[in-house]
Amino acid sequence: MxxxxxxxxxxxxxxxxxxxxxxxxxxxxxxxxxxxxxxxxxxxxxxxxxxxxxxxxxxxxxxxxxxxCAHPHEDCHSHGLVAFAICESCGQVIEFHDHEVDHRLMDWLKSQKFKAEKSTIEIRGHCANCAA
Amino acid sequence: MxxxxxxxxxxxxxxxxxxxxxxxxxxxxxxxxxxxxxxxxxxxxxxxxxxxxxxxxxxxxxxxxxxxCAHPHEDCHSHGLVAFAICESCGQVIEFHDHEVDHRLMDWLKSQKFKAEKSTIEIRGHCANCAA
DNA sequence: TCAATTGCGTTATGCTATAACGTGTGCAAT
DNA sequence: ATTGCACACGTTATAGCATAACGCAATTGA
Missing domain, CATH: 1.10.10.10 (Winged helix-like DNA-binding domain superfamily/Winged helix DNA-binding domain)
Known part of the structure; x- marks a missing residue:
């Protein structure tokens, strides 16, 4: 879009x-x-x-x-699923796109005949700086 | 536990x-x-x-x-990440565990030196029954 | 016995999100 | 030009989600 x-x-x-x-x-x-x-x-x-x-x-x-969005020049919808790593100390967010995870999940959804519309992948933890 | x-x-x-x-x-x-x-x-x-x-x-x-939990007899913490497909029509939830997605995400997190603690993978859409 | 822990009940409050109403503006079709 | 529509906006009120802070009771273990 x-x-x-x-x-x-x-x-x-x-x-x-x-x-x-x-x-x-x-x-x-x-x-x-x-x-x-x-x-x-x-x-x-x-x-x-x-x-x-x-x-x-x-x-x-x-x-x-x-x-x-961390990739303002591309269309986030075009590179499939988006995953986020969220640091619970400093709040920093790392945004991540991976086609393999994408395909794997989509294959599973397909096998379940599930029509995906919105997805959420969020990992909370501590970033390199904050992990004491 | x-x-x-x-x-x-x-x-x-x-x-x-x-x-x-x-x-x-x-x-x-x-x-x-x-x-x-x-x-x-x-x-x-x-x-x-x-x-x-x-x-x-x-x-x-x-x-x-x-x-x-859909797998009450196992320990959900022991089989890694849990993913959910949530039907927005009937509300039904399908729970899913996949080691490949797990490893792939964990490898990426490791490459970022990010210490994961909690994870969320949720796909919203329509289940086989509800997808018109 | 005493202190520490855990669960419980209650009141109050704070944070997150949307419903429902009305206003104004720009623009296209007649 | 005027009508009708779509859209953004402003406001008030309310709904929905979650926790703070207090005190009490039961349990456990030193």
Whole structure:
């Protein structure tokens, strides 16, 4: 999908996520944008919905947070499953695409006649820096 | 880990999950146990915490729900990663263990010097019955 | 006996997400 | 030009998920 021009709210939310060093919750984003006129959660969620749809932002289900896509120039939908390693100390996220994991899972789903639509692969732990 | 004797609350919660045909949220479990004397969310969450620790229940992060382990006689921790296919129509969950996906992800994590602690693999879509 | 641990019950609170309403703007079709 | 539509936006209210903090009771082991 080609990403269309972002609206003002979408740009504000995207910028906050891009500049962040770790995933942010919707309410954290809201707080960071109060000075820009944001007042309610829906303003954030609506922008996030679009950014997710465009594939430029990912949602991390296991920590109820959002992160800018680490590969902004490619289409995340085109390189299959996305996996995330999330450091529970520093919050850093490493994004990972692997066709082999992808194929293996898809083969299994096929054998179950299961039609996949959305997938989540998230590993929580500690990154190289934080693993004491 | 050997599962110790369950307490009364833990047994009640576990029974509800075992008899359910789909994952249940903590608040749904609470409602089902009001007749048994449950009054507050914490009673459910505390039982769930223990059941998760014992490995007899799984948490589905992407839908904020809980499901009894499909392989109650084995130790889910011993066969590596667990993956779930979740039907968005009927709610049915198929649990899946695959060493190849496991190894592949673990190798990648190792290459990143990332110490994995908890993992989530969840695929949402439609099961064979519900895929129109 | 005393202290430590564990489970339990209760109240209150905080965090996450969406429903439902209405407004304004741009744009295409008639 | 006006009508109708689609879309983004703003606001208030509410629903749904999860935990903090308190105190009590039972158990265990030094």
């Amino acid at each position: 080609t990403t269309p021009m972002l609206t003002k709210n979408q740009s504000l939310v995207f910028d906050v996520l891009t500049k962040a060093e770790a995933p942010l919750s919707a309410y954290t984003i809201l707080d960071k944008l109060r000075d820009q006129g944001f007042r309610a959660p829906l303003q954030v969620y609506r922008a996030l919905d679009k950014l997710l749809e465009y594939g430029v932002v990912h949602r991390l289900e296991s920590i109820n947070s959002f992160v800018a | 050997t599962t110790p004797m369950l307490t009364k609350n833990q047994s009640l919660v576990f029974d509800v999950l075992t008899k359910a045909e789909a994952p249940l949220s903590a608040y749904t479990i609470l409602d089902k146990l009001r007749d048994q004397g449950f009054r507050a969310p914490l009673q459910v969450y505390r039982a769930l915490d223990k059941l998760l620790e014992y490995g007899v229940v799984h948490r589905l992060e992407s839908i904020n729900s809980f499901v009894a």
